[in-house]
Amino acid sequence: MIFKGFKFGMLLQLAVGPVCLFIFNTAISSGFLFSEFGVLGVVFTDALFILLAILGVGKILEKSKRIKQFISCFGGGILIVFGLSFILSSFGISILPNINLLKEVTSKNIFLKAVILTGSNPLGIIFWAGVFSTKIIEENITKKNVYFFGIGACLSTLFFLTLVALGGSLVTNFLPENIITILNIAVGMILIVFGLKSLKKS
Template identity: 55%
Template sequence: MILKGFKFGMLLQLAIGPVCVFIFQMAALKGFYTGEMGALGVTLIDGLFIIVAILGIASIIDRENIKVCLKIFGALVLVVFGISTILDQFHIIFLPSLGIYNIPSSSGVFTRAIIITVSNPLTIIFWAGIFSTKLSEENIRKQDICLFGFGALLSTIFFLTLIALIGSFAKAFLSINIIQILNIIVGFLLICFGIRMFFKKV
């Protein structure tokens, strides 16, 4: 079941999202270790989401008004991060605490990765749906669901570690100007992810 969960998780990872883009950006700017700290932050929150889904708490947030509020919150987080990233390249301070060049340490990246991951708490409902389907269609035990979830979580840290590694190699070959252009692209991508989340049906 761990292997099944890992393979399923890797399929999900191929759908590149804001988290993946952020980890690459941080690794390209500040190196592999910093990018990996971000990956650990993402994995921590994904793990909590999966645990909540397994425990069946997802039903609490699976209500129309709560889902709409969470969607708006997540969209705003991504758009604010995106705008801050773009303006930072032109030395315009949008929100000082969000400036990517002002991140004092890898712990700052860890915290920021957590915030970006938390911006999509509706992931809990997705995992709850997956687990309930596994329980009903494949008639597997709750213990096996836990192993499946653990395998999916392993895919997160594995994939994002690869992204951090690629980003750190990019740092060695990219000029400052190219990295600035990359950061602007990342900013626009975050804004696009946020807008898409806002208009996505819940």
């Protein structure tokens, strides 16, 4: 079941989203080690979401339209703030000068950034709840095996994002600083687009 979860998780990784871009951007601007702390933050949050889904929290969220709307708005706002932060930081401007979380680069802050960014879409709990319900019904797997499936999915996130971090750290060795600045701005704009889409859905 761990291997099945890993394979399923790898399929999900192919849909590149804001978290993947964040890890790539961190690797380019701060190096592999810092970005790996971000990867650990993503894996931690994914594991928490998966655990909550298994425990049935996803079903509660699914029934409340207001909660889903609030989560979409909140998540969209987080993505837009991160996007603007990436863009303006390329020009030495901080939109949140009093919040060191988005300003300083430390292993702890990168981890927390990754947790916040990944956690900006708690609707992922609903997705995992649906996945596990399907697995239990169609494949008749036990509750214990559901946990192993979730572990496999988390391992896929760790593996894939580590490769992304490695790729970003290698790319930065060959790119001039102005190209890296352009990439930071591009990542920021993409995050803003993701955020606006999330707001639109709400």
